[in-house]
Amino acid sequence: MTSTQTNSDTITQTKILSTQPQPNPFRIHALERTDHAMQVWLFSGLFWLTIAMIIGIIGAVKLFYPEFLQSIPALAYGRLRPVHVNIGIFGFMSMGYLGAAFYMVPRLTQAPLFSETLGALTAWGWNFNLLGGCLAIMMGFSKGKEYSEIPFPFDMGFGLLEIAVAGNIFSTFVQRREQRLYVSLWYILLAIIPFPIYYTLGNANRFSGVEDAIVNWFYSHNLFGIWLTTLGLATLYYIVPKQVKKPLYSHTISFVGFWTLAAFYPWNGGHHVIWGPVPMWVMSASVTASLAMFVPVFATIVNFGGTALGALSVLKTDVSYRFSILAYLGYAGASLWGSSLAIMSFNAKIHFTYMTIAHVHLGFLGFGIAGLVAFTYFYLEKSRKLSYSQSLAEWHFWLTVLGIVGYVASMAAIGLIEGNEWEMGNSPTGTMMLRTPYNIVRAISGGMLLVGQSVFLWNIWQTLTTSTESAEKSLVPENSQN
Helix, strand or coil, X not given: CCHHHHHHHHHHHHHHHHCCXXXXXXXXXXXXXXXXXXXXXXXXXXXXXXXHHHHHHHHHHHHHCCCCCCCCHHHCHHHHHHHHHHHHHHHHHHHHHHHHHHHHHHHHHCCCCCCHHHHHHHHHHHHHHHHHHHHHHHCCCCCCCCCCCCCCCHHHHHHHHHHHHHHHHHXXXXXXXXXXXXXXXXXXXXXXXXXXXXHHHHHCCCCCHHHHHHHHHHHHHHHHHHHHHHHHHHHHHHHHHHHHCCCCCCHHHHHHHHHHHHHHHHHHHHHHHCCCCCCHHHHHHHHHHHHHCHHHHHHHXXXXXXXXXXXXXXXXXXXXXXXXXXXXHHHHHHHHHHHHHCCHHHHHHHCCCCHHHHHHHHHHHHHHHHHHHHHHHXXXXXHCCCCCCHHHHHHHHHHHHXXXXXXXHHHHHHHHHHHHHHHCCCCHHHHHCCHHHHHHHHHHHHHHHHHHHHHHHHHHHHHHHHHHHHHHHHCCCHHHHC
16 A cells, blocks of 8 residues: 555545534433434423323313313312413424424434433423423412413423533534525524523513413413414425325425515514404504414415325325324414414404414414324334334324314304304303303213324323333344244
8 A cells, every 4th residue: 555545545544534413511412313313302292292181181181171170279170271272282293393303403404413311301391390280270379370380390301401402402503514594494593592582581471461361461461473384384394295205396385485474473462352442553563473473474484385296105105294284284273263363353252252262272283282193103104114003093092083073063053153142142150051061072072083083092002102112022042032
C-alpha cells in the first residue's frame, strides 16, 4: 500500500467519524435503545386512553342516573369530568402523539434522537405529574377554570416537562443530516415551540373577569389547535403516503395548509365568548379567523384526497389505513363544524347546547383516537414487522366507527332540539328531561368505544408478547431443549 493510499484512507475515515453523533451527556446507555422513548410515550398514551374512556362512561351514566357512585365524593360528576378532560388532553392525545413525534423526527432528520434517556425520563415524569394532578382534582383541589383545573405544582410541571421534550426534539432537528424538511417536521415544530407561552398564560392565574375569559379561551383553543391538532396532522402526513405507497399529492398545498393554520388558528378562541361581555373587536376578529380556517382545512382535504386517490384496494385490506381515513374525516368534519359554530346567529342558538359536546368529541374520537390507532398499527406492522390479528382489528374498527357515530349523532340531535326549544322561549329546565334517552345512547356508544379499544389493546398486547416469546425461543440452542 502506498503512502498516498494510506493518507487517502485516513482522510476518508476522519470524514466518516466526523459525521457520527458525538457523545451526549444526557444519555444513560441502559436506556439508549432505539425508539425506547417513543415506546414509553406511545404506550403510556394508550394506557391513559383506556382510563379516560372508563371515567367518561361513569360520567355519562351519571347524566341519566345521578345517584350512581354519588356517595363517594372523589367520584362526583363535578370532579370526574375535569379529570376525564385533562386525561384526554394531557394523557392519551399528548402522550400518544408525542410518541409518534419521537418516532418520526429521527427518521425525517436522518439523525438519532438527541437523548433517548431524556425522552424516556420526561415521559415517566409526565405520567406521574398527570397522576398527581388528577388525584388532586378528585380530592377537591381544582383551580376551577375549564382546561386549566390541574392545581399547582402539577400545572407548572407540564410546562417544564414540555420544555425538556421540545429541547430534545429541537436538538435532534438541529443535528439533522437530511436538509430537506418534510411537512410533518413543520407541524411538530409548530406544536412544541409556542406551547410554553400560551400554557403559562392559561395557568398563571394573573387575570380576572372578562380578561380571564379571553385569555383562558386563547390558551385552551391553542391547546387543541396548535398543540394536539398539529401533532395529529404531522402523524397523518407521515404515515398515509407510506400506507398507500405513493408520494404526497402536493408539498406546496401542504405548506399552504400549514401556514394558514399557523396564522388563523391562534385567534379562534374568542368565538367561545361570542355574545358575552367582551369587546366587539374580539368577537369580530375571532369569527373572521374561524371562518378563515376553511382554507387550511380545504388544503388538507385536497392533499389527502389526492394522495388517497386510486388506493381503494388498500382501504379494503389495511385496517391501519382505514383508521387514517377515519382520522382525516374526523379532522375535516370537526374543523368545518367548529368554523360554522363561530357564525354569530348560529352560535346564539346552539352555543350552550349538547351540539358543542358533539363537535368536541368528533375531534377527540374521530380524529384523536383514530389517528393514534392508525399510527400504532402502522408502527407494529411496518417498523416492528409484527403481524397483529386482522379479525380483532376488524372488530376494533367497526366498534369504533359505530361508537363514534352513535355518540356524535345523539349529542348533535339533542343539541338541535335544545336550541330550537330555547329559541321558542321554552325553559332550559324543561328541555333537561328531553336529554335522558340521548344520554343513554351516549353511554351505550361510549361502552362500544371502550369495548373496541379493549379489543385493540388486547390485540397489541398479544402481538408484542407473542413476538417476544418467539424471539426468546429462537435464541435457545436446540441441544439445550433435550
